[in-house]
Amino acid sequence: MDRINQHTAPVYEAMLELRKRRMVPFDVPGHKRGRGNPELLDFLGEKCVGVDVNSMKMLDNLSHPISVIREAEELTADAFGAQHAFFMVNGTTSAVQAMVLATVRAGDEILLPRNVHKSVINALVLCGGIPVYVPVRVNHQIGIATGMALSDVEKAIREHPHAKAIFVNNPTYYGIASDLAGIVRVAHAAGMKVLVDEAHGTHLYFGKNLPISGMAAGGDLAAVSMHKSGGSLTQSSILLCGEGVDAEYVQQIINLTQTTSASYLLISSLDLSRRNLALHGAEAFEKVSSMAEYARAEINEIGGFYAYGRELIDGDSVYDFDVTKLSVFTQGIGMTGIEVYDMLRDEYDIQIEFGDIGNILAYISIGDRIRDIERLVGALEDIAGRFAKDKRELYCGEFIAPELVMSPKEAFYAKGERLPLKDTVGRISGEMLMCYPPGIPILTPGERITEEILTYIEYAREKGCSLQGTQDPECRELRILTET
Structure with missing residues (x-):
């Protein structure tokens, strides 16, 4: 099958045309291209505020796309290997919730790992679904939850044969990937849908030597955070549909909660980011992987820190590892991840993604430079030299799975x-x-x-x-x- 020409960006091009026309606005937003809010105009600039516009005929409508947005979504589906793609402007939270709401109804069971994002639980609050937790194993060396072992998934399916779906993190925040293709195979054999949370997996669709993507594995729905590793603006995301999914029904579900005042700044950023990834993603993410691997090696030379990688793979609960994730265990220098996180920000002006009890995560993506990586490595080396404490028993976080008493x-x-x-x-x-x-x-x-x-x-x-x-x-x- 011939691929669509990915060089075009329909929404972006329509907005350029709108700018040329210098149309007089008697619609919302009320700032009227920034004239009504000079401070906002000065802060963001005319190029940005001037295209903060409302839905109109030439720009299509996200709730019912028939022209440029529809074309842009078709290009996105093609680029990601999906049957259909939806632009989401309420974040990946709304994409995750749409996946659940489109699949699970009141009283239906859904299989899921305990380490899901809060948006999954909130979706179950809305629809009345019943969570059935697949056991999540823990790597005690670094104190993190890993993925779902295929044997545990098979056992859960046998014990809950009427569950409607299984939810999979691909990968986890720390870069751990389950055997997604295997899970899809056993779930589909049992008549269950597979919902894939790829909030941290945009690059899996374009990079090489990375875990398999949700669509390539045969997943039914996948929520993808384009704004995290894909380069679009914060809060913009996409929802992908695999074969056999009723896309029209999914659109109805999305429209239950997604705003009818969709930001064209977010929509156009998705359009442009898709084009960039389709044309240059393979090259860009090869560079990202290389920078992450370089940082990993340098950090492990410091001593005390442990930047883990593909050596964690065991073919079971750690089926694969996303090497772009620079996750570092910090307790070897007697400090928690949150302490290192705070110190990097307050003492070294380095803002990393997060710190938890035992680890930090530095998010590396297409906008990073090697000199930034070297600055991070240097800061960690300085912290280890100046602030390391005597090793002591720190709480490593045995993964707690509470008893579910009611929905x-x-x-x-x-x-x-x-x-x-x-x-x-x-x-x-x-x-x-x-x-x-x-x-x-x-x-x-x-x-x-x-x-x-x-x-x-x-x-x-x-x-x-x-x-x-x-x-x-x-x-x-x-x-x-x-x-x-």
């Missing part, structure tokens, strides 16, 4: 009361609590609270992790279900 939807809407965390042991949570980033829940609505969970929460707080999700902004109180 997230039932618990979220049930009557409850707020209690101090210390008084909640044995009770059922009515809300979510997580460290962010990466946004993986410690507790979700409907789960039983244990002493182990509270110990982990307080340790994370002590080490500077950002606790979020509860009604209480300080996360010192938790809404728990009223006992009857």
